[in-house]
Amino acid sequence: MREKVAIAGVGYTAFTSVSPGVSYRELTYEAAVKAYEEAGVEPKDVDSFVCTSEDFLEGYSISDEYCNDQLGAVLKPVQTIPGDFMHSLAVGVMHILTGKFDIVVVQALSKASNMKTIxxxxxxxxxxxxxxxxxxxxxxxxxxxxxxxxxxxxxxxxxxxxxxxxxxxxxxxxxxxxxxxxxxxxxxxxxxxxxxxxxxxxxxPYADGAVVMVLCSERVAPSLTDRPVWxxxxxxxxxxxxxxxxxxxxxxxxxxxxxxxxxxxxxxxxxxxxxxxxxxxxxxxxxxxxxxxxxxxxxxxxxxxxxxxxxxxxxxxxxxxxxxxxxxxxxxxxxxxxxxxxxxxxxxxxxxxxxxxxxxxxxxxxxxxxxxxxxxxxxxxxx
Amino acid sequence: MELERFELGATHYKESDLKEGKLLSLPWTPNLKYAWDNGVAIGRYLAELKEGRIIARKCNKCRRIMLPPRMFCEMCWRPTDEWVYVKDTGRVNTYSVCYVNWDASRIKKGEKPHLPAVIEIDGASPGMGILHLLGEVEPEDIKIGMWVRAVWKKPEEREGAITDILYFKPVRR
CATH class of the missing domain: 3.40.47.10 (Thiolase/Chalcone synthase)
Structure with missing residues (x-):
């Protein structure tokens, strides 16, 4: 049987040209809460977090340091990929396929409206x-x-x-x-x-928004979701x-x-x-x-x-x-x-x-x- | 500032080699401009600073009164519950005496060193407060644990920024 990984929960904001009411942290928090709620997990249940961020786009050096709070990933295993969310997804999939991780969270964010010289x-x-x-x-x-x-x-x-x-x-x-x-x-x-x-x-045209997904192994998938996407x-x-x-x-x-x-x-x-x-x-x-x-x-x-x-x-x-x-x-x-x-x-x-x-x-x-x-x-x- | 001589392989380079064009290189200054939407928590925090007040946010689960304020508790993973005004006094958690500027250039002779400090603010939970500067104090008189109070800009000069507080100065208790 082929190896596969389940998407047990997705959380997202709307994708809008501006999002002045919320900080990038608050934007991500909204997506994270929804994703965790859908998968019925809490940050303590998550074995690994994979974030996506690109310093020159975020306007921070070492912007990965700023990903944790809004995901509940403080003092947890976290790593950040400077690429597309799907590169992070690949890392999340690999974590799970090692057999050492059952639940992995993957995140990405855009605050394009805050980038003034795109x-x-x-x-x-x-x-x-x-x-x-x-x-x-x-x-x-x-x-x-x-x-x-x-x-x-x-x-x-x-x-x-x-x-x-x-x-x-x-x-x-x-x-x-x-x-x-x-x-x-x-x-x-x-x-x-x-x-x-x-x-x-x-x-x-550019847009703002955040997406968080909860991935899990085939083994634990039935306990997290009754509608997995593989x-x-x-x-x-x-x-x-x-x-x-x-x-x-x-x-x-x-x-x-x-x-x-x-x-x-x-x-x-x-x-x-x-x-x-x-x-x-x-x-x-x-x-x-x-x-x-x-x-x-x-x-x-x-x-x-x-x-x-x-x-x-x-x-x-x-x-x-x-x-x-x-x-x-x-x-x-x-x-x-x-x-x-x-x-x-x-x-x-x-x-x-x-x-x-x-x-x-x-x-x-x-x-x-x-x-x-x-x-x-x-x-x-x-x- | 004279660039110190460094070695690459067996070849010695000096800053003058660059200036005189003996080493070819291209300078580039990027035009990178950003704005940050402050959002709910930091937006309110800055608006209160403009009024000369410091506001924190409380999590009713872990009962921490958090500064800077945040709309979610990163430890309990739940929304925070209430706004709480805290004092503009506190104690020095830690500090440093800096003889270089932010860009690593050395301060000029006779200039006072920069005195960044983490202030645990009265009314906020232990270990929480403001990273700011100390003033009206000589470096040798600073002690960890000393009591300090915010010195604010004049109301008409405040703009809703962390710099609406000029610095924290020692107070007797």
């Missing part, structure tokens, strides 16, 4: 000697990639815009989402140019950071992370076995690129499938039913958490107006954002 912070991720002195916007990295993706005939400009239309429409059905809208392809194509071919509406596969990968020589067409690290997760989960033919996907869509075309990297569509087929409605809520493979980053908001290191959260709600049949019929196997994928090549993928199954 473009500069992203720019700060570029090579200081070779790239930064050129003084171009970091969104250029997305523009360069999208241009080559389009040039290779992998999608049309309109198909990329159709991703935005679909995801913002899905978000209207998601009470947690901050950026739902009813728009057309023309709205996207006519929005302000940012780093052509990337336009303003192609970019996921993590059956998880994988992660990072390409070289070099802009001068990276692959500008394919998300190779997503392909490798996906294959790693599929291998663990025993998924042989993702396009046939996966019922729905939550993939990174921080820039519209990335959804298409990621879907192909994850083998959910053939090369160059995801755009057409989107246009034909195959990735809509009623389609053969609904993608980003939550609204994705474009509809929910870009949550920085919490982005992957929102994706896993949506799959948990969908696989439990609790997604309300946006419920995907027959959701049994889902794939969540995170990308760490411009200008990175870091990816993580998880395969989740209903009980």
């Amino acid at each position: 473009p500069e912070m992203i720019n700060f991720a570029l090579d200081p000697v070779l790239n930064r002195p050129l003084d171009v916007t970091p969104y250029a990295v997305a523009g360069l990639e999208m241009n080559r993706f389009l040039e290779e005939g992998r999608a049309t400009r309109e198909q990329c815009a159709a991703v935005v239309v679909k995801n913002k429409a899905n978000a209207l059905l998601n009470p947690l989402a901050g950026y739902g809208a009813s728009i057309t392809v023309d709205h996207v194509l006519e929005s302000e140019p940012v780093a052509e071919p990337v336009r303003l509406l192609d970019i996921a 993590i059956t596969g998880i994988g992660w990968s990072t390409d070289s950071p070099t802009l001068e020589s990276r692959d500008w067409v394919d998300a190779v690290s997503v392909r490798l992370a996906g294959d790693m997760a599929y291998r663990m989960a025993g998924v042989k033919c993702p396009a046939k076995e996966v019922d729905l996907a939550e993939v990174n869509d921080e820039i519209s075309f990335k959804e298409l690129q990621h879907l192909e990297a994850l083998r959910l569509f053939d090369e160059g087929a995801a755009g057409k499938a989107t246009e034909d409605g195959k990735t809509s809520l009623e389609g053969t493979l609904p993608v980003n039913p939550s609204g994705g980053g474009l509809g929910v908001g870009h949550l920085f290191e919490c982005s992957g958490a929102q994706k896993v959260l949506e799959l948990v709600l969908q696989l439990r049949g609790e997604a309300g107006a946006r419920q995907v019929a027959g959701a049994g196997v889902g794939v969540a994928q995170a990308w760490r954002g411009i200008p990175t090549t870091s990816a993580a993928v998880a395969v989740l199954c209903a009980d």
Whole structure:
């Protein structure tokens, strides 16, 4: 029998453009209380805590020191991952699969509204000697990639815009989402140019929010939950950071992370076995690129499938039913958490107006954002 | 401040080598700006400081009166229960005498050293209080356990910040 880890509880806040009423601690506390309540656990029952934080985004040096109080993790085994929530999820899964931990809490947070110079912070991720002195916007990295993706005939400009239309429409059905809208392809194509071919509406707007999940071993799962969602596969990968020589067409690290997760989960033919996907869509075309990297569509087929409605809520493979980053908001290191959260709600049949019929196997994928090549993928199954 | 000579392998470098461009390097000053939503607990704490008062938050389970205030008790893992005003006096838990500034530059000759101290505030639970500065005291006269009182900014100069208290000065008991 294959190894698997249960998600026994999820806690989350709404995802909003600002959250001035609460501190990041109070925001996380809300998510933690809900997650623990759902799993019927208290911090004393938790064997290990895995937090997610990125110093330059939090505005603290060694920001991991500030994660504990709001999780009830004071004087407990805690570690922090500077990556996406899904990297932390991978660590949590590994803890449990060692057999030495039964209950692990994983956390991520975004207070993007408190980050006042976001473009500069992203720019700060570029090579200081070779790239930064050129003084171009970091969104250029997305523009360069999208241009080559389009040039290779992998999608049309309109198909990329159709991703935005679909995801913002899905978000209207998601009470947690901050950026739902009813728009057309023309709205996207006519929005302000940012780093052509990337336009303003192609970019996921920033959002605040917190997510906490309680993971547990198969052994203790029955005592924590009667509606577990199982993590059956998880994988992660990072390409070289070099802009001068990276692959500008394919998300190779997503392909490798996906294959790693599929291998663990025993998924042989993702396009046939996966019922729905939550993939990174921080820039519209990335959804298409990621879907192909994850083998959910053939090369160059995801755009057409989107246009034909195959990735809509009623389609053969609904993608980003939550609204994705474009509809929910870009949550920085919490982005992957929102994706896993949506799959948990969908696989439990609790997604309300946006419920995907027959959701049994889902794939969540995170990308760490411009200008990175870091990816993580998880395969989740209903009980 | 002269950079001390350090060794890398068998090669000796001096600060002058950098200044004269003998070693190639690129300087970079990041433009990183943040704001922090204070939230419920710290928001109220700062608003009270502006009024010249110190407020704490009580957990009715462990009965701690917590300073700085927080909306949840990190030890009992439950919401805290009530606001409690505490005094602006207390005792020095620990202190340090700092001859360097925050950026590690040395204080100038004749300047007084910085005197950070943790003050256990009267009315808050033992071990809880404020990290602040001591003033109107010579370094050699500071004792752990000594009684101190807050010296506040003038009301019209307060802005809802920890610096609305200028420093804590010794008081006789």
